[in-house]
Structure formats: structure tokens, C-alpha cells
Amino acid sequence: MQRRYRIDKGIKYLLFFSAIVSIIIVFLIFFFIFQSSLPAFQQIGLRNILLETTWRPTNGQYGILAMIVGSVMVTFMAIVMGVPLALGAAIFLAEVAPRAVQNVFRSAIQLLAGIPSVVYGLFGMVVLVPIVRRIPVPGNSGYGLLSAAIVLAVMILPTITSVTEDALRAVPRSYKEASLALGATHWQTIIHVMIPAAKSGIIAALILGVGRAIGETMAMIMVIGNSVIMPTPLTDNPLTIFLRQARTLTGNIAVEINYATGLHESMLFATGVVLFILIMIINASAHLILRNGERS
Amino acid sequence: MNSIKIETIHYSLNYGNFRAIEDISIKIPEKQVTALIGPSGCGKSTFLRSFNRMNDLIPGVTTEGEILLDGEDVFKMDPVSLRQRVGMVFQKPNPFPKSIYDNVAYGPRVNGLKDHKKLDEIVERSLRGAALWDEVKDNLNKSGLALSGGQQQRLCIARALAVEPSVILMDEPAASLDPIATLRIEDLIRMLVENYTIVIVTHNMQQAGRVSDYTAFFYTDETRTGRLVEFDRTQVIFTNPKDKRTEDYITGRFG
């Protein structure tokens, strides 16, 4: 009889330990990444890291501004291209598609979500890049921000669509009924009642999408060109900046980590820290938007 | 003698294979309160929701027979336009998560009205019509959800009035309210009937007796299909019913 209770107590401590492992891991991640980045921050200095555009480790130059711009630009473009389609797909799934079509479509979204990033990268290299290369602008190699943004848009679409669909389905049925009973059309009900009611869920979906976009590594390396120079327009037309090659923060880490040593290696950890902070800024601003939305 | 606002002719409704209500023929008089009473599950709400075709939202529903509004076949009309003429107040108050003003202005706005002054007029008029104006006039921007249950229901009534329907359907409008709020809703119904045809479903027999001019008694047996048993002036139903089942229900022998 006693033994049962002793086992029970022992198990409880085991479970307790399992639970705090996640906290421990978070702590370890923060610790090791920050610690490994310290030499870079101390010896190179924040200004030289964040505000300089020259990345030439052999010369002792470690400016990652070009990578920050690269990450931000490709994410922004992916959002602009992918979000309308993703939201439309979610509305389609939640309110317009008949049941049979819903099931097929949802499975398709699931499959899109499951395709490995390197496969998207491969498709980008083999199919997308040659197509983009056809755009008649001098210096256009096909690799660059545009190809990368298209690939990224497709990759974040399933995330945004499924979370938005959940948010729309969570809107109480009574709101929909009330709107229709007042003589609104289905579409008016979606626009004026359901989407506003699902606002916080939709914003959460967007944050997840942005997070996924900023964190993507391998697919980006495969199509973005990995140029360490600040992206600028190729010709007088400012739009040609999208055809420029670039490098993301994530790409910077992955491409150089295997042969970097010493200060260079520490700098890659520092890139990781900058990535972290960028993500935290995005999450924090999204929470602010949410809270402001709730207050009004 | 009032004219007939809504007439149903041998109307039946099925949920897939299940016959929910059968062969209902009734003439709802204009600018009177008609109460639909009867035990639970005999199709009163289903019948009510047929008038503004809210049952269309449920997949697998089929109907037989006709429903005429001012002589026009309701099923041949555009449902969106039908619902502007026949408004509905639901059992549980369901104001939108918007301001009081935006709740009431929703209907007119959705119908295309953009003129600020006209909207202001309509909002005030509707809130007065729902006996809510004095309580909220100083803060129309407050969220509709911040009101008490009884106030929310009156907001929903104001919202329905803003669309300027000629019929108002009420599906157990006071069921989730306390007794005082309930009495206020009942007073409101007696006021509104001067300008609107009102059809109300209620479980509360005393309420039906207090509030309505005409009463329809529904009943169901083991088949669980709802049928209309008796329809007459409320006075007659309550003091001199013709059908024994009506009498049993009124005197509380079941239901």
C-alpha cells in the first residue's frame, strides 16, 4: 500500500522535471547564443554591426545592415503577395466552399504546409528563377528578392490560411444570423461582421506568417542569390530593386557557419541575436496592435 | 377588421427525412400581436423562422406549401429583400461587438444609406422606438456588449426597427431576461404593435395572454411533427378553447 504512494510521489517529481525542461532549454538557448555573440558585440561594436553595409570578414568588416534589409524586404514582399491570397483562401474555406470542396481544399493546404522547404527552394531554382530571368532588365539573373519572395509567399500561405479559417469559424453563429436577419447579403455579413469579429485571430495568423517568413533559411539561400551587398535598383526604375540579389539574416548564418572561426563565428551568433530581437519587435508590435484594437 | 399580413397555405418543412412541421394554414392579421404557443419541440420556432427564410441557412431543409407576405410568395422573393421587410429578434440577445450606434445603424448602412444626418435620425428614432434612447443617448459609442441583458435585447429590437420592416418576428424574446426586463419588453411590444405586425413565439403562457391579440396553439405527438391545432383571438383561446388539447395545455395539464 505504501509503495503505491511512494511511486506516485516519485513520478510527480519526474513529471515536474520534464515540465521545467522546456524552461531550461529556453534559458540555455538564450544563454549560449548570447554568450557566443558577446565577443562580436564587444570587439566590433553595435554601430559597426547594425549600421554598416560592408560584410567582409577577411577584412574585419562585419556590417549586417544589408542582411537586415534583405530579410525585411523579402518578408515584406512575401506578405504583400501571400496575405491577400491566404485570407481569400481562408474566407473561401470558412464561408463559401461547399462541404466536399472544403475537405479537398483543406487537405491541399495541409500538403502545401508539409512540403519541405528545400523542395520549394529546388522548385524555385529550376522553374521560377529561369522565368524571372526573362524580365528584360540588365543585371537580372533570376535569383534575387522577387524569386525568393514568391517562394516565401507560397510557404507562409498555409499557416496564415489555417489560423484565419479557425478564427472565422470561431465567430459566434448568432452574429451571422443577426446580420442576415437584418437584410444583409452573405458577403456583407462576412465583411462587416465576421472579419471584424475575427480580427484578433487574423492578426495572430499574420504574426505567425511573418515569423515563419523571417525565420526561413534554406529555401531563401537557394533562390535569393546570397549577395552581401545592399540591394539597390538595377536601373533608373526603382522597381528593379526587386530583381536584385540579396541575403537574409538566416542565410548569413547558414552559409558561413561551417567554416567560420573566432570572431567571424562569434559574429554569426550575433546575427542570430539580431534575428531574435527582430522577431521580438514584431511580436511586441503585434500584441500592441491587438491590445489597442481591444480597447476601442 | 384587419387585413391579412402573412398567410401560410398547407405549409410543411422537413429537415432531411424528418418532418418538423406539417400542413400549417394560418392567416396572420396585420398590426396585431400573434403568439405561437405550445409545448417544447413542436416546431413553433421553425415555423417562425420560415417567415424570413432563416431556415434557408440550414442545409438539407425542404418545404412544401406556400407562405405569402402581402400576397407575394415569400419563396419567390429575394431573401435579402424579404429580410428587410420582415425583421427578427432572437431568444438570446445578440448585439454585434460594435458600438450602440453602429449596431443600430448596421441595417440602414448595409442597405446603402451613407448620409450621416439621416443615419443619426434613424438611430435616434429606432432607439426611442425600442424605449432605450434615454438610457444610452449620452454614450452611443459604448459597446453594445457593455449593456445589461434587458438593454441588449432592446438594442436588438432597435436594430431591427432601423431597417423599417413591416413585420417583426420575436423568438422567445424575454426567455433569457429577468422578470422586470421581461415586463419592459412586453410593454414595448404593446407599443410597437400600433405600427408593426408582430409574431411572437413564447413558452410563457401568461405572457401570451398578456401581450397577444391572437394566439396559435401548436402541438406534437409521438411522431414529433408539429401541427397547428387551433388559432383564434387570444381571449377565445384562453377562456373558451374549442380543442381539448388546447384546453389541457392552457389549464396546465401538460407541457
Next chain:
Amino acid sequence: MNRAELKASSAVQSAAQKQPNRSNLKQRHLSQKFAFGALWVGGALVMLILLVVVGYVITNGIREVTWEFLTTAPRGGLSGEGGISTTIVSTVYLIGLTIVIATPLGIGAAIFLTEYAGETSVGSKFLRSLINLVHFGVETLAGIPSIIFGLFGFALFVSVLHFGFSLLSAGLAGACLVLPTIIRTTEESLLTVPMNYREASLALGATKWQTIYQVVLPAAIPGIITGIILSVARVISETAVFYVTLGGSARMPTSIFSSGRTLALHLYYLAMDTNAFDKAMATGAVLIISIILINLIIDFVSSKLTAGLRENQ
């Protein structure tokens, strides 16, 4: 409310009723037709994208996927010759290692979070904030990009602990990556087990752990398995974290300290270092087919789960 006021306003109202407001009905219906049409086009576009990507990779890759391809080792280096046998083995080993490490920890954590959350003992306020902290930790981990896990694994497992570029380092890093998934799906699954199962067991004199082990866990198994399968899918698809911890050796792994490459990594190396795009497509085809199979398994397990729930009702 003033009766006179009411009569006045209702007079205005009945006047308004006489003119039905049909102003923009046609326009609204047209807008809806247009909007819904656009949504259907959007839906078709998404399906098209899927079909193009999956279709292209599979049709171009499948002809290289022969038995020989699957059973020969890749030459490695810049050549691109050979097959994918060693990568399949590495992938399988890595999946096994990651799951073995992450599953007990993840399930244990989830059990603690759901079953011991309501403990009212001396330290209960501490317990509650601890549980919030753990949830916060899980949320944070879930949002960390894969490459950061790679960096972490590189710093801790590869360097400090001297495990080197190995299956072990990769497995540990991968376990950190999938831990949030397992914790979340297990938690959800445990929460769907009805309270009265637990109450019945405890009322019969069983201890808490006996109740969990013999009643709650078995009922939550389908959801837990879904979480594990999702994690398997992640290990197959993820690249960045393993890129930095696994090394890249094309040789057959002989122990957990061996280096190696997963299928996904092999595709990456082929595409970036060699010209063997046909082999890369073939690897991609194998990957996509594996994912399709896994999705089907997940759907099957999920439908068993909902069927089981229906029985319990």
C-alpha cells in the same frame, strides 16, 4: 419613455415604411457575385500552385527513383552520382533519436501541465506561476526559427559537449525543436479526456499516477500519436537545424556519433554543390511522397480519434 414622444416617432416611422428601401439591392447582389467569384478563383489558384509544385517535382523526379537509386549510396562531394541509401538510413536514425528524446519529456511535461495544474497544496501559488512559466517557455520555443536551434545545437552539443557533428548533436537539437509540438498536442489530447474518467478511477481508490497511466493516457493515445507523427514530419522536412549540427557526410552512419545527411539536406547539397538536378528532383519526389503518406496516416489516426470520442459520448 414618454407616450406622446413614442406616438410621434412612430408616426414618422409608419410614413417611412410606406416607401420600401430597395435602393441598392441589385448592386449588393452583384458585389457578392463578384466577390465570391474572386474567392473561387483564389481557391483555384492555390490548388494550381500545389499541383504545379508537387506535379513538377514528382514527374521530373520519379523516373530516377529506381530500386537502385534507393539502395545505392551517394558519391558525395561535388559529383552528385549515386543514390540516397545512406541518407534514408540517416534520416530514419535521426527521426528515431529525436522522437526517443523528445517524446518522454514532452508527454511528461504535458501530463504535469494538465493533471497537476489543480493541485491545492502549500506551494500552489508557486505552482500556478510555474505552470504559466512553462507555457511561456513552450510558446517561446515554438516561435524560434530552426536556424537558431541549429546555432544552439552547434554551440552546446557540437562544441561545448564535444559531441561533434553527429546524429547525437542533431537529435538533441531536433528534440528541442519538436518538443513544443509534442507538448501542445499531448496537452490538447489530455484535455479532451472527460473529467469523469478520472473521478471514477480515483473513487475506486487508485492513486493519481495509476489513474493517469491506466485511464487517462490510454484515452489520449490517438492525439499523442498524432503529435508524434507531426514531429516525424518535421524532422523529415526541417533542414536548417540539422545543417548546422549533422555535418554533411554522405557515408552510412555507424553510430550516434557519426555524421550524416538527411534526405532534405542531401537535396540541398545536390542543388547547391552539384549539377545533378535530376537526382535532386528524385530526392524531392521521395520527400514529397513520404509527406503525402504521413499526411494520410495523420488523417487516419485523427478520424479514429473522433470516432473514439463519439463512442464515449
